Amino acid sequence: MLGGLLKKEDILELIKNDDTSVIFVKPTTASLTVWKKFSHIYVDNKKQNFVSCDTCKDILHHKSIDGTSSMMKRLRSCESNSKNNNNKSLSINEYFSCRETKSIPPRFKNKVLNTTGELVAMNNRAFELIAGDGFINFTQTIFDAGQLLNSQNIDVSDLLPHPTTVSVSFCGISLHFLNEKLQLYVFILGCYPYDRENQNANQIRQFVDAKLLEYDLILDNNKFVVTDNENKMKSCFKESCTRIGCSIHYMNKQLEHCFTSDTLEKIPVNCDLVQEMFDYIRKIVSHMRRTHKQSKLPRKLQSYSDTRFNGAFRTMNVFLTVFDDLACVLDRTFLDDYTLIEKDLLEYVCSFLAPFEEAIEELSCDKRPTIYKVLPLRQYLINQCKIHADDHDGIRQIKNFISTRFQDVWVLQDIHYITTLLHPSFKNFDVNPNLQDKVINLVKNEIIKRQPSTSVLSKCFDLPKNDLKLSLNPYQELDEYMNLNVQINEVDDILLFWLTQKSKFPTLFSIVRDYDAVPASNTTVERLFSSSKYTVSDKLLLKTFDKKSVIEATATDTKRKITDPDKKSTDMSLQNQKQFRTSTTAKKLKKDEEDDIVIWDDDVQDKENDEF
Structure with a gap:
């Protein structure tokens, strides 16, 4: 059975x-x-x-x-x-299929043996390749196809797909949650191969709902979903949830257009000076990597990838580091391109893009809340685009484009405004004072939604037995919070602050618990793809790959233990929270620090240079 x-x-x-x-x-x-x-x-x-x-x-x-x-x-x-x-x-x-198993003639076995030796030698692969389940399944499929097509004259190259068409889509899902003690839990539910017929919005939503249902999880209007900003993702999560656009994707897409696009929505980008310089840099980098001349440089050059966050900055920043050394390495063909690169402009561009890289790092953190950082960082980057009289013409072009695009495309939602106000160091909105009145009204509306019902039946209910007393004036909490003279710096934990203010501001505390669990970006699942690339890279084929140990290590990293909810001591809860934030295994931390956020063929190779 x-x-x-x-x-x-x-x-x-x-x-x-x-x-x-x-x-x-x-x-x-x-x-x-x-x-x-x-x-x-x-x-x-x-x-x-x-x-x-x-x-x-x-x-x-x-x-x-x-x-x-x-x-x-x-x-x-x-x-x-x-x-x-x-x-x-x-x-x-x-x-009728023949059920009799026939022995294979020795001459065929020898022929396969010789061909296997040629395979591993010509393609520089390990002999263990032929023992893998994937290779066995592949050869069996080819063998079965040959049996069905034995009466036709077919070249095997016509049967094999082109390398660029072999692709598998994956869907990464993570769960972020704040408990009553404001301990942040991040659970990686999985990185699943997408097996639907197509990638339209309905199919994607059904796929995600099915995976969540395996954990008895269901999306509703009280749940937030953070995704990238493609149209199909917007359509996929437009109902039965609140979709939040990934802030890093908003930022990265405009930086990509700045250096690689001529027109955008039928409007000229007008960043010709920096795009011309960037094209020269990409040509030289591609030549140096292809001709294996990087050993003559103090640092390996970084190829550009439009799937790597702020990829243009990484390429140009490394290029600037070895700029003077390139003159002695390049041949005449590329020396002309090299001389056309204005080093001063390159320095200005790298200096201008450095805050964007720092903002991406801030918004990528998954150990602490990040949603409240979106509005201040967005406004700071827009303020950085203010044009000065001594700015280079190329910098002026970048600033005009990014400032306009950030304001038009990078959309802020109510959760961004509310969480910013509920951070003591941002509540006065010094970054943009014109927004304060709007945000206060949003918080007031949220407070009203959380007030107890005033119906006749609700007045007959037993009084709740808890130590959180709601004020008769629903806005009294907000007024007292705005008058609170407290400042916390960037290294302090905002959740610890609100945990100590729980009894004083119970309604605001409930808002923080619901909203601060939402991440500013979806880089938690992006790292899953990068980790997978690092694990199964062809550069690691010569090493022993123990599938069981990898599964056990993954389980250790992703299944975090929840503390006993019956402990009442505040000091104990603070201690548990501190321990939780450092409870991730050393291997996980190392992976987060070393891995690039997205997949690219050069990532594993470039990792060696990044540690130089």
Whole structure:
């Protein structure tokens, strides 16, 4: 007896062995015509998440929430194949598969052995490659295809996909939560391969909802979702949640356009001077890396990647470090490009972009709240774009573009305004005094939402037995907080401040607990992709890869223990909170510090240079 839901491979194996526990059942209540060609699969009377095509006998993954789009595609494909093959006579081997296992002749084994040696030698791969499950599955697929196409003259290169078309999309999901003691918990739920037919908004939302449901989690209007700012993500999370745009993506996209785009929304970018300089730098960097001349430089050059946050700054900053050394290394072909690069302009650009890099680091932290930093940092960066009389023409172009784009594109939401006011060092809005009245009104509206009901029935309820006394004047808390003369610096923990003020400002405390758990960016899941790249990189193939140890290490990093909620002492809670913030394993901390935020082919190689 087989209990529970099975994988596709297990079901195929049972069908191949004619196992009697597998049965195919036609749906009795289905109204769509597509179900006439498909059947549900049951194993030991347990319905599986797969259906079988009656035409081609293949099985497809299917749940009730998936719809029938994939089944319709398979049905059209089967009908097309049937039309193409209706005049072709089939051999008896295509009707009945041979169950007899035959021995492989030695000459074929020797031929495969010699070809394997050529494979690992010509492609510089380890011999362990052929023992991997992925390679075995790949060769079996090629072998099966060859058996079906044995009567046709087909070149294997026509069967293999182009390297640039082999891609797998992943979805990373993390959970951020503040408990009653304002301890911040960050749980990595997983980095899942996306297995839907397409990437439209409905399919993505169904995929995410299904993964959350595995943990009994459901999105609603009281939940916040932080994503990047693509249109499909905006459409995906426009209902049953509050979507917050990733602040780092807002920032990085405009920096990318500044150095790489000629026009944006049919409007000229007008950053010609810095774009021309950046093009020369990219050519030289590409040449130096391709010709392996970097050993002659004190530091390895950094390739540009539009998927790396503030990638232009990293490329130019390293280039500036070795600028004087390049003159002795470059040949005549690239010396002309080198002489056209104005070093003063390069220094100005790197100096201007340095605060953006620091802002990205601030907003990437996942150990403390970051949402309250968005408004002050955004306003600071806009103020940095103020043009001065002695500015270089290239710097003027950058400042004009970024200042305009930040104000037009980088959207602030109510949560950004409210959390900024609820930080004692930002509540006076010195960065932009014109916003203070607007923010105070937003906080007042939020306070009203959290006031007890005034209905007749609610007045008959028992009084709550807690030590948090709500004021008769709902705005009294806000007035007292605004008059509070307290300043905390950047190294102090805002959550510790509010924990000590819990009894004095209970309503504001509840707002902080709900809002400060929301991160300013989604870099927590971005690091998952970078860590995966670091783990399975082809540069690590020669090292022993212990899958079990990696799984155990990941479990240690991501499953954090929650402290006993029955402890009442405030001092103990503060101590527990401090211990929690340093409880991540050393390996995790090292990974966070060393890994780039996004995936790029040169990341692992460049990591060596970043530590130089």
